[in-house]
Amino acid sequence: MRQGLLRVPLTSLAPGLVPLSPEVARYVSRVHRLREGERFLAFDPERALEAEALLVGSGKGPSAARIDVVRAASLVPRRAVTLIQCVGKGDKLDAVIRDATELGATRVVAALSARCVARPQGDRGGRWRRVAVEAARQCGRGDAPRIEGPLPLTEVLEALDGEAAVCLDPRAERSLGTWLGGMLGDAGGRRGIALLVGPEGGLSEEEMDACSSAGFVRVRLGRFTLRTETVCAAALGALLALDDDAQERADAVG
Amino acid sequence: MRQGLLRVPLTSLAPGLVPLSPEVARYVSRVHRLREGERFLAFDPERALEAEALLVGSGKGPSAARIDVVRAASLVPRRAVTLIQCVGKGDKLDAVIRDATELGATRVVAALSARCVARPQGDRGGRWRRVAVEAARQCGRGDAPRIEGPLPLTEVLEALDGEAAVCLDPRAERSLGTWLGGMLGDAGGRRGIALLVGPEGGLSEEEMDACSSAGFVRVRLGRFTLRTETVCAAALGALLALDDDAQERADAVG
Structure with missing residues (x-):
């Protein structure tokens, strides 16, 4: 967001005068050089709320x-999307959570699989x-994905909640594109989607079978x-992209 | 690639006995612990060729x-796709080249823009x-994208070669999905595509105008x-994904 006010995450957003934690005060005044009397955009990523705010202080800084x-946050995802990511090496999940937040996932579940x-x-x-809140701040998103886990993959598979679910598998015959094209074109237009991504070594054959039993389609x-x-x-x-394309087709027909 | 032979990039691939450079010999014997008499898959990423190979040596290692x-490489991209990436901070282009290689770009141009x-x-x-050759090796791809630049963005814009071209812009009204849906569904099915991605601060207004003049659609x-x-x-x-979906629709109609 080059344009517009600095966005600052604040929990329990409510109108009136609210004290800032030392971390937030330092963040707005040191990192972003905002001064008393300047405005910013406060957002509450847990409740998807936002409000304009004015920085006030006592002469010793904000x-x-x-x-x-x-008000309700102006930019939030349009579809419930769960990313189930098997935990990889080092801090890779940090990078995945950043990507997932910018690209509209509403829930990220860290899963532990055999490999x-x-x-x-x-x-x-x-x-x-x-990491998710900071990514939401940077990309202009008014909420943040719910983060769960790490949980054993078997538990995660049992906790699906009616989503249409796919498991990414380089050996699958079916492609994500044809699966999404069929799914999004159908009446289930607003249905939630779950995407499962294996770890570096892939999922084991037993885990792949468990995914199939739980209703995940391999793509x-x-x-x-x-x-x-x-x-x-x-x-x-x-x-x-396919959501936007399906919407355009539906509008053209309707 | 968990399954199958170790893939090793070799230039000027030709049948017969060929000496290995010290780097390649070290790579196969030290990093991957292949021994004399073992087989690997040699691939020539510049010419998209591959061949099975047998490691031979003199007793002091391969x-x-x-x-x-x-033979022709078995897995290569199906469409010519150029990624024009404005150069960002640090080694971000390394990461972008890895992603672009795995996801089928056939040409990556590093561009220098105002910001x-x-x-x-x-x-x-x-x-x-x-970086591109190593990513191709890891993902099982038989060629590697051509890498060009860094070149001034204005030069890159002049060198388009009939591709359908888009420029990513978060403020655009049109979405990449609807543009791709229209483009891939048309008769221009096998046409090359160029994607332009700005640097961290985005493209300047003058650069955006130059892109429009050069035929780039903002999405x-x-x-x-x-x-x-x-x-x-x-x-x-x-x-x-949209390429696969469009192919499925075309097959269903044909």
Whole structure:
């Protein structure tokens, strides 16, 4: 967002004078050089709310904000999309969460599968949530995806909630494009979608069978074997584009 | 590629006994622990050729390969796709070239625009070509995209070669999906496509006007402002998926 006000995430957004945490005060005044009396856009990524805000302080720098009318966030995803990402090496999930946020995923579930190399330790959930909120801030999105996990893949498969579900598999005969084309063109136009992406070594045959039993359709994207961290952006880009194309076709017919 | 032979890039692939460079010999024996008498798949990414090969040596480790019948590479992209990427910070172009290779771009042009932060120094072209060949090796692709630049954006715009061209712009009204849907559904089914992606700060208004004059259509992908390094994977994923979907529709009609 080059144009417009600086966006600042604030939880529990409500009208009136609210104190700023030292982190937020430092962020607006040091990182972005906003001064008392200047305006910014406060957004509450958990509740998808936003409000204009005025920076106020005590002479020693900004310490509070006067929040204007709180309204529904203007830019949020149009479809519920769950990305189930098997955890890879190092901080790859950070990069995947950034991509997923910019490209409209509404839920990201970190899953542990047989060939996962990394076993996340400590409060990775908190870190991943912060990454998602920062990505939402940067891309102009008024909410942030819900982050869950890490959870065993078998548990994740059992917790599907009526979404149309696919599993990316370079050996699949069917393509993501033809699957999406059929799905989005049908009456199930607003149905939620779940995309499952395996870890670096792929899913095991047993896991693939469990996915099929849970209703996941195996699809490929392109002809080559994608790295696990490339799949999210490519598949969500495909979904956005086919959604727009299907909408255009529906409008032309209607 | 979990299954199958180790893929090793070799230039000037021809049948018979060929010496291996010290780098290639080290790569197959040290990194991948292949021994004399073992087979691998040699591929020539510049000419899209491949051949089975047998590792031979002198007792002090592998030093040559006996190349079998040379054939056309089995997996290559089906459409000519040029990615014009304005150069961003640090080594972001490395990551973009990896994504572009996996997702089937046949040509990547590094462009210098007004708001480019980085001005690449030295032989970046050589480095970028090595990144593309390694990505091709990993993803099972039999060729590698041609890498050009860095070149001034104005020069790149003048050198279009009949491709249908789009420029990604978060403020565009038209979506990449509807543009691709129309374009791929038309008779121009096998036409080349050029995608232009601006740098972090976006293209200037003058550059946007120059793009329009050169025939680039402005399109958005999704509703949010993507980072420059996310666009390539998302847009190429969209192209692959819509290509497959259009092919399915054409087959259903024909």
